[in-house]
Structure formats: C-alpha cells, structure tokens
Amino acid sequence: MSTPPLPCAEARAALADRLDDLLEPAQAERVDAHVAACADCAAGLAARAHAKSALEGAWSVEPPAGDLAERALERFAASRVVSPGRRRLALVLSHLVALAAGVLLALTLIPRGAGGAVVTPALSPRAPQAPAAHGNEAEPASPSSSAAPPAPPYLFAPRRIR
C-alpha cells in the first residue's frame, strides 16, 4: 500500500528539517516526492537552502596569529619534564612519608601500660627485676607510669584503645 501524498502545509513545515537531514528516511522520501511535484515548495526549499548556506558561510574567523602547533609541542615537552622545584618537593615529601612510617612503627612496637602510657622499661632487660631500686636510672616518674604494673617481657605488649 502506498503512503498518501504529503499536504503542502506539512511539506513546507518539514523543509528545514529536510535540509538539515533531521528526518527519518521514510519521512524524507515523502517530502522529496512532494517537492518534486510542487513548484511552490520546490522554490521554498531552494530559498531556504540559499539562506542556510549564506548564513553559515557569513561568519569567518581569522586564522591564529602564531604557530600553535609549535607552541603545543613546547607545552607538551614542558609537561613531561619534571622541574627541579618539583623534584625537590617530591624528595622532601618522600622523606616525610618515611619519617611518619618510622614513627608509626615505633609507636606500634613500644609496649604500653594499663593507663596507656608508654612503659619504656619493657625494652630494658633489667627493668622488671628492680624497678624501685634503680629509680635514678628509670625514666622520670610520672603519676601514671609509676602506678603502672610491670611491663610484660614480650615485645608486643597489649595496648589500650583510647
């Protein structure tokens, strides 16, 4: 069954979309068939095509003044080179990270007492035997460390979660 011919008003309304290739193939075919048989719509389509190409061609842009390709290559090359300042910053940052890792490791390894204070004698083999007699060799006493029980002899002492 063939499709009915397109009325003039519908064809006219579809001319802009036909020029811009916005119609589905079947719709485009119907418009084309109408335009082929209608002098008014054919003239309308030609006028629109002329206006479209004149408007689109009317706005020219001056080419860039310099050699943008050369400048793009220079920027690309510069982006691949690490500047001395950046290298220094990277070095400082890596040292800081190493230092932070060391501090964390040390805090993990140092056993803590019941009050959460660091019990330094745990690392000393003599500390458990005579804590009171060697008060002058021990860490300066603080209220919490003096009340803490003797540190266990193992290295990874249980830690309180504060």
Added chain:
Amino acid sequence: MDESFDAVYARHGRSIHAFLARLTGDSVGAEDLCQETFVRYLQHEEQLSSRNGHVAPWLFRVATNLGLDRLRRLKPCALPEDLAPPASPVRVEDPMVGEQVRRAVACLGPDLRAAFLLRAHHGLTFPQLALVLALSERGAKDRYRRARDELARLLAPWFEDLMP
C-alpha cells in the same frame, strides 16, 4: 596509516581554532584552548594514531569540553541591545550578516551553541555530533534542532528571506 602530529595539526588545527573562537567569542583565548587541545592529542597520540577516522571527533570533543569549561567560568551572555530588529529587513547577502549571526549565536546557551556550531559550521554528521556531545544520535538531533529554531527566531526579524 599513522599521521604525524604536523599532518594532524595541518588537517584539523585551523578548524579547531575557528570552532573555539566561535564557541567562546574570543579569538585570542581560543588560541590557548586550541594549544591545550593539541597538547592532549599529543598525550594520547599512540592510542589515537591507530583509530583512523576518530581523530576529528576526538579533537572536537576535547575542544568542546575545554570551551564549555571556559564559558562556565564567564558571566552568561546578555542579549546584545543591537540585536533588536532593524528598521527594515536585510537580505542574507548583506555584508553585515556575519556580525548578526555572531551576535545571535552568542545569545544561545553554551550547549546549544556548541551543537549548532559543530553541525552547521564544522560539518559534523549526527553520529559524530552524538559522540562529541556524549548524547544519543536522537539527542544530538534534538539539541541541534533546538539551537537552529532558536537562532531562526532571533534572526527572523533581520532576514526577510530566512523563512520564505
């Protein structure tokens, strides 16, 4: 066939610059964005050199994103006073037409402006436009149609032969 950077620039450089100048309305600023587009091409040259036919849409996509980013940082365009209808309509052959088209395009929102320029001035197909704007093909057609209709509305008072 692999293309050297010089060949790629020779083929697309001027078009990318013109697109950015039209999109942003700033020819000098467009030079900077155009350079950035090609720096990004150089950063992806290996992947792109094996994808013949995709270089132009890829460049336009990067340029569009850079241009839209630049536009978002600027104040929205106010309708220029002198786009008010003229005393009598002019014909599209009139030398002042280019300036009126430029002003009218500047009144479109950035997304519509990009769609219109890519299709009407740079000849992208709708599948390419869809790729550049990250839309479906239907979405790309709808956006282009909205831009075109808005421009026709803005320019109709100026051009008696725009809508025969």
